[in-house]
Amino acid sequence: MKKSFKQLLFETFENPGTWNYYANGEIDRINPFNSTDESIKFIKIFITLSEKSNANNLFEKIDELDGRAVHVVSTFFLGVYIYENSDLIKCSIDNKMKKYRDKSKYQSDIKFCFIWFLTCLFHDLGYGFEEKKYDSFDDFLKKEEISPKLGRLSSIPIFYNTVHKNYFKYRLNLGKNDHGICAAYILFRDLCKIREEEANSLNGSNKLCWEKSLENVYKLASSIILAHNIWYVNKTENCRVSCYEQAGLNDLIFNGEYKIKFDKYPFLFLFCLVDSIEPYKRLKNIDILDNISLEILNDKIIIESNLTCSCNEMILNHAKSLNDWLTHTEKNGNTVTIYMRQK
Numbered sequence: 242m243k244k245s246f247k248q249l250l251f252e253t254f255e256n257p258g259t260w261n262y263y264a265n266g267e268i269d270r271i272n273p274f275n276s277t278d279e280s281i282k283f284i285k286i287f288i289t290l291s292e293k294s295n296a297n298n299l300f301e302k303i304d305e306l307d308g309r310a311v312h313v314v315s316t317f318f319l320g321v322y323i324y325e326n327s328d329l330i331k332c333s334i335d336n337k338m339k340k341y342r343d344k345s346k347y348q349s350d351i352k353f354c355f356i357w358f359l360t361c362l363f364h365d366l367g368y369g370f371e372e373k374k375y376d377s378f379d380d381f382l383k384k385e386e387i388s389p390k391l392g393r394l395s396s397i398p399i400f401y402n403t404v405h406k407n408y409f410k411y412r413l414n415l416g417k418n419d420h421g422i423c424a425a426y427i428l429f430r431d432l433c434k435i436r437e438e439e440a441n442s443l444n445g446s447n448k449l450c451w452e453k454s455l456e457n458v459y460k461l462a463s464s465i466i467l468a469h470n471i472w473y474v475n476k477t478e479n480c481r482v483s484c485y486e487q488a489g490l491n492d493l494i495f496n497g498e499y500k501i502k503f504d505k506y507p508f509l510f511l512f513c514l515v516d517s518i519e520p521y522k523r524l525k526n527i528d529i530l531d532n533i534s535l536e537i538l539n540d541k542i543i544i545e546s547n548l549t550c551s552c553n554e555m556i557l558n559h560a561k562s563l564n565d566w567l568t569h570t571e572k573n574g575n576t577v578t579i580y581m582r583q584k
Contacts, residue, residue, distance in 0.1 A: 243545070246319070246520055247530035250274060253318045253325075260321045262355045263290045273314040274527050280310035284362050291358070292439065302369040309365055312522035317361035320515045324353055327537050329581055333507040337396070341461065347454035359428075359462035360512060364469055367424025371417050378409045381418070387426050389433055394464040395457065397509050398500050400492040401468050408471050411488040425467030432459040465509050469516060473566040495566050499583040503568070513567055514579070518544060518560050524552060542579045 244252070253259060257269045268290065273283035284303055306313065324330055334353055342351065375381040382390065394402050405422055412419045433456055440451040473495045474481040485494055492500070503510045520533050529548065533556060536543040546556045553575070560577040564570040569580045 243534050243536040243543075245531045245534050247527060249322045249535060250315060250318050250527075250530070253322045259325050260318065260354045260358075262352060262358060274311065277308055277310055280314050281306065283314055284310060287358065287362060292435070300366075302366045305369050306365065308525060309368070309522065311525075311527070312519060313362060313365055315521045316364070316515055316519050317357065319519050320357050320361065320511060321354060323511065323515065323537065323542070324357070327542075327581070329540055330507065330511060333504060334511070337507050341396070341457070345454050345457035347452055347457065349450045349452060349455060349458075351455075351458055356458060356462055356508065359432075359459070360465050360508075363424060363428050363462075364466045364512075364516070365420065365424075367420035367422075367427070367466075370423035370427075371420050373418060375413065375418060377413070378406050381409070381423065382426070385423075385427060385430075387430050389430065391426060391429050391460060391463060391467070394467065395460045397464050397468045397506055398502075400500075401464070401471070404490060404492050405467055405471060407489040408493070411484075411490060414488075419470055421470030422467050425463040428466065429459055429463040432456075432463075461508065465512050468509055469512055475565050499566070499568055501567060503581055503583055510567070510581075514542075514563070514581075517563055517567070518542075518579070520556055523555060523559070540580060540582045542581065543576055544579065545576045547575060 251274065254272065254274070261269060268283065268286050271279055271283045271286065273280040281303055284306075285300075288300060288303075303310070324334065338351070338353065338356075373384075375384060381387075394405075409419055409422050436451045436453070436455055436459075440453070471493065473493045474485055476482060476494055476496045482494055485491065501510050501513060518535075520530060521527065524530070529552075532547045532549075534545045534547075536545075544557070544560045546553050548556065557572060557575065557577050560579060561570050561572045563579060568583045571578045571580075
């Protein structure tokens with residue numbers, strides 16, 4: 242069924258059974274789409290309910306999100322909507338979660354919405370680290386006292402294990418730190434620290450589970466955050482290709498082969514898809530989202546934009562550009578069809 246982005250976001254929010262992992266009525270009453278302030282309040286309360294507000298370096302950055310806070314919660318609810326309404330996405334993610342649980346041997350009842358919550362609500366909180374001064378990737382680890390380190394990344398293509406360090410250096414040479422890489426390492430460090438402290442707590446007040454094997458779940462979410470802002474370039478972009486080659490980023494040069502395979506990396510695929518097509522971050526007006534619709538049909542998602550301003554082509558072209566790095570797309574008039582099964 243075709244629905245406007247505004248409609249599907251509001252309807253998903255009004256169905257807390259699909260997203261409120263902590264079944265807490267307090268957060269159900271805060272509509273994050275009413276204002277930026279309400280979005281920030283929603284994020285803070287959700288993270289506090291998870292007892293992860295002690296992730297101080299990131300939690301204190303929530304106020305700095307400003308208008309991006311609405312994008313953060315829109316990404317969260319849009320992903321929940323697609324997961325709940327696409328049998329293809331749901332089946333692929335659920336199968337991957339079962340294999341992950343069997344391998345990690347955690348006893349907690351980890352649902353999609355928990356991993357999605359960690360990934361979405363923390364993914365842009367690293368922006369405050371973009372302007373900090375680091376001399377190198379190792380300097381970042383040293384200054385931020387990153388321990389434990391992420392180690393081998395989880396549920397993303399294997400080349401990210403090495404390429405993210407080269408990408409950090411590449412961005413550093415351009416005058417910025419990569420917020421996704423910074424957030425991933427800091428989040429994993431803080432979550433592991435919180436888990437250990439809570440597991441060792443003797444006050445008897447623990448309501449949540451803090452088993453050590455949950456660190457595998459934290460690594461999954463952190464790995465997705467690490468990868469989400471690492472950009473590919475098309476082989477036809479000669480100047481950028483040359484820069485990537487010199488920086489040791491050859492794995493990020495797109496030559497027609499989609500590397501984030503839907504069947505192998507469904508979490509990362511869904512996050513890259515949602516973060517790319519979520520329209521609020523470009524329009525900054527929730528009411529305008531009435532003019533952009535999304536429809537899920539078997540193995541494809543159709544986006545239609547009927548904006549009357551120049552933003553119309555921008556929204557369509559951003560969806561179409563997934564063709565250049567994530568999955569096949571087709572643009573026809575005011576619609577873009579996104580194929581989840583990569584051709």
